[in-house]
Amino acid sequence: MANTKLKFILAGDMDVIRSICFSPDGRYIASGSQNNVISLWDVKRLDLIMRLEGRNVYDSDFVTSVCFSPDGRYIASGSLDSTVRVFDWKKQEEIMRLVGHVDSAVWSVCFSNDGHYIVSGSSFEGKNNTIRVWDLKKQKEVVRLMGHNDLVSSVCFSNDDKYIVSGSLDKTVRVWDWKNKKEIVNLKRHTNDVHSACFSNDGEYIASGSSDKTLRIWDWKNNEEIIKLNGYTTPVASVCFSSDDKYIASGSGFKGKDNIVRVWKWREKQLMKKFKGHKDIVHSVYFSNDDKYIASGSWDNTARIWEWKNKVN
Numbered sequence: 001m002a003n004t005k006l007k008f009i010l011a012g013d014m015d016v017i018r019s020i021c022f023s024p025d026g027r028y029i030a031s032g033s034q035n036n037v038i039s040l041w042d043v044k045r046l047d048l049i050m051r052l053e054g055r056n057v058y059d060s061d062f063v064t065s066v067c068f069s070p071d072g073r074y075i076a077s078g079s080l081d082s083t084v085r086v087f088d089w090k091k092q093e094e095i096m097r098l099v100g101h102v103d104s105a106v107w108s109v110c111f112s113n114d115g116h117y118i119v120s121g122s123s124f125e126g127k128n129n130t131i132r133v134w135d136l137k138k139q140k141e142v143v144r145l146m147g148h149n150d151l152v153s154s155v156c157f158s159n160d161d162k163y164i165v166s167g168s169l170d171k172t173v174r175v176w177d178w179k180n181k182k183e184i185v186n187l188k189r190h191t192n193d194v195h196s197a198c199f200s201n202d203g204e205y206i207a208s209g210s211s212d213k214t215l216r217i218w219d220w221k222n223n224e225e226i227i228k229l230n231g232y233t234t235p236v237a238s239v240c241f242s243s244d245d246k247y248i249a250s251g252s253g254f255k256g257k258d259n260i261v262r263v264w265k266w267r268e269k270q271l272m273k274k275f276k277g278h279k280d281i282v283h284s285v286y287f288s289n290d291d292k293y294i295a296s297g298s299w300d301n302t303a304r305i306w307e308w309k310n311k312v313n
Helices: none
Strands: 003-010 016-021 029-033 038-042 047-052 063-068 072-079 083-088 092-098 103-113 116-125 130-135 140-146 152-157 163-168 171-179 184-188 196-199 204-211 215-219 224-230 236-241 246-254 260-266 270-276 281-289 293-298 303-309
Touching: 016 293, 029 063, 029 293, 029 303, 063 196, 072 116, 072 163, 083 103, 083 116, 116 152, 130 152, 171 204, 204 236, 204 246, 215 246, 246 281, 246 293, 260 281, 260 293, 260 303, 270 303
Parallel strands: 016 063, 016 281, 063 103, 103 152, 152 196, 196 236, 236 281
Antiparallel strands: 003 303, 016 029, 029 038, 038 047, 063 072, 072 083, 083 092, 103 116, 116 130, 130 140, 152 163, 163 171, 163 196, 171 184, 196 204, 204 215, 215 224, 236 246, 246 260, 260 270, 281 293, 293 303
């Protein structure tokens, strides 16, 4: 079993945390919360160093998703206010506002790995269930993908930027050849809402978490579910591969139960660790790039950093 422990509790947001991520160099954590704030934390100092808030950020609608650019210079965010925004966080400046998700909340955002694009997923009351790709140089929408029948909860680029995976409350996980505006795979084995979906770093697999209380791994190129990880008693809200693709972290919870960060050695279907401590839904989990730490964000108004020092290969 791995040597693991809680490193620190980050409690400065003081509201429900919807999204959390490490910077590429692992030095910082960004979180987005329902008090309309993006918070920046220094991992080494364990300090809150910055809050992007007020008239230059979100005045009335909570932040649903945050993501660092590949070079760590910028943060993209989505919000219920229908916008995708990009911040030069060190200057505390909003440098770009991408408008197009009309009358629709933006639930998920992700930078492409070359840093040239952002993908966003949206919906409002089951309508406008679109995926949009934005060219950051042109500062405009260049691709719109349609096909989901309900809220698009999760979007992510593959590491080679050729594909986008999306998860939806329509119970499906879909893969898109986005430059050709084509849906190429529709994975349908989940029996309830899909809250999170992501590619493995080698691009061969997809992990997804659902309200059907399962974490599933897909050989997406063969349109095949290869592993189903059970043991959850509540919805799986977030999933993330480790950088070496050996492990998957997940966050779960509902109504104060099963508020746990789990780490799986997924190929062996082996549960390596349960991190307990959150008091409400663990809505977001993220490995640091060196896989030493896992960050988790929860509806209990805290983010936590867990040491993940794997001693079993």
